[in-house]
Amino acid sequence: MRSLRFLLQKEFRQIFRNTSILRIIFLMPIIQLLVLPWAADYEMKNINITVIDHDHSPYSRQLISKITASGYFILQDYTSSYNQSLVDIEKDKSDLILEIPASFQKNLIKENESKLFVAVNAINGVKANLGGAYLISIIRNFNGNIRSKWIQFPRFNPELNINVVSSDWYNPEMNYKYFMVPGILVILVTLVGSFLASLNIVKEKEIGTIEQINVTPIKKYQFVLGKLIPFWVLGLIVLGIGLGISRLFYGIISAGNLFVIFGFAAVYLLAVLGLGLLISTYTSTQQQAMLISFFLIMIFVLLGGLYTSIDSMPHWAQMMTKVNPVTYFIEVMRMVVLKGSGFADIKNQFLIMLGFAMVLNGWAVLSYRKRY
């Protein structure tokens, strides 16, 4: 026990003496949490639109003003030639083209039907998709409005209408920050927990100090615990800081008990620390460890359901998310923070995480052969 205490004392001393690492540990989560949620915005705004109006009628003007007034679109250009509008797309000035035919108003009144043409710049898939959908819903809305204006209500509604009213549970305003911030926090805790720990161990290999440690009577588990405990503590501190920031800057107050989050995080950190330990046993320089970590974090983020919904991934990718510990913590964070889930609700994730912790640490300890 005395050896372990001294190992811990030495680790903390080294961490607190290394100001650049300390700054990374504490400033990185703060800055990332303040910046990233604003950038990871799913709502499309500032979509540039070019309108080709061959009609110049009151209706066409009404439609255009309705589009620009929606707040999603910026009228980039107003022309009368399709070819000219294509130049805008080519120069990437415009994302959407709306072409209003010459007889738009006439046909609408006379034949009760008219056509519009929409062209989308699909270079940026998300923008194209959402922009097109927004535009179509605006046009549909416009259509509904004008009809209600000139059609006298008959006694019976000639068309059957299903009116859908939706209500968003757990996040009534559909504020994406409410689910992005807890997710980003998970990534930060993962970074501190596993990658800093693996770098720390590999550093001892690289400098050669592990050689000196290996000829002492220190036991395998003492050395490993001495490395893991400091980062376990730091991970929980970073989580605390992160939750504080999300409360202060985003007004996110966890609906569930904070103990549930910390309890899960304690086990989660064990799992990712095991991963860090594993990386360190398979690498011998900090550079190698960095590159592997970088590779893994990309996979974790993109296959963790942070930015994209897991349900919309292909089946094989969904399988991969199942062996990604980050997935479960993101899920739990969102459940607890937004929904107020308790221990009983996250029992499955908790057990899975416990399994991760045991497998990863067991593997790491087996492959960390202090002796040779």
Add this chain to the structure above:
Amino acid sequence: MKPAITINNIVKFYGAKSNKTEALSGISFNVNEGELFGIIGPDGAGKTSLFRILTTLLLADEGEATVDGYDVVKYYKEIRKRAGYMPGRFSLYQDLTVEENLEFFATIFNTTIEKNYHLIKDIYIQIEPFKKRKAGKLSGGMKQKLALCCALIHKPSVLFLDEPTTGVDAVSRKEFWEMLKKLKQQNITILVSTPYMDEAGMCDRVALLQSGKILSIDTPDGIIEQFQKDLFAVRSSKMLPLLNDLKICSEVEDAYFFGAYHHVVMKHKNEEQQLKNYLSKYAGDGLEINAIRPNIEDCFMALMKNTE
């Protein structure tokens, strides 16, 4: 006297099967208790591999070894308690201070600085003024002293020093050997390796190691006595042509640079006159021929030539 270290036919390979390099090819010798034993050999001779095997960091492919009576494979835990190891590369914590490093190593060996202070006192006093300084900020000589202190703090019965004086200035080297002599009086067995031949004279016994083979084991004087041939130091103002002429001379067995002189080993005894006659053309160029007593390096060169 019972041996503190026994080494019996140790073989170590590196690399894959197709590309095997033999680092140690069947080495055997014993080191007696309380002995200051030197392993002298050029870079790549296998010194560090041998040290790593004895300090339980590396497994030998063949053969066995004991340290302080314990087998290095079976009882590695015992050896780790009673051996002190100072690797060739400075491997203490550079971001901890001198004092913290010492305290750390004392603690993990379950002892305290106070308990064994008498062992390191003479050495520690020299670095004590810098005890609040980080180890990484010490000079090379200071680092060596600190590393020695850390290797000694648990009162090891056997001390392994892997090239402790490499990269250290001449004065510090001398001091370092003085310290080792004092440690010997504490009845600590010391195994030290060095690439510097001139340090061999400081050891009780030396082993000359070359490409994984032991060329000779003896006291420094004993090794010199093995050198039976006549040796001359020769110089003139035209050194290079002189060496070339010496090398093709039929009476000369070997000739090589040695500082400001060439050392010339003769094939037969009492042939100084023949050498003088042979080199008479250099008489106008300040030719000097002196019979000299061989040193360890001459012996090493001769032994190396024999094994070739």
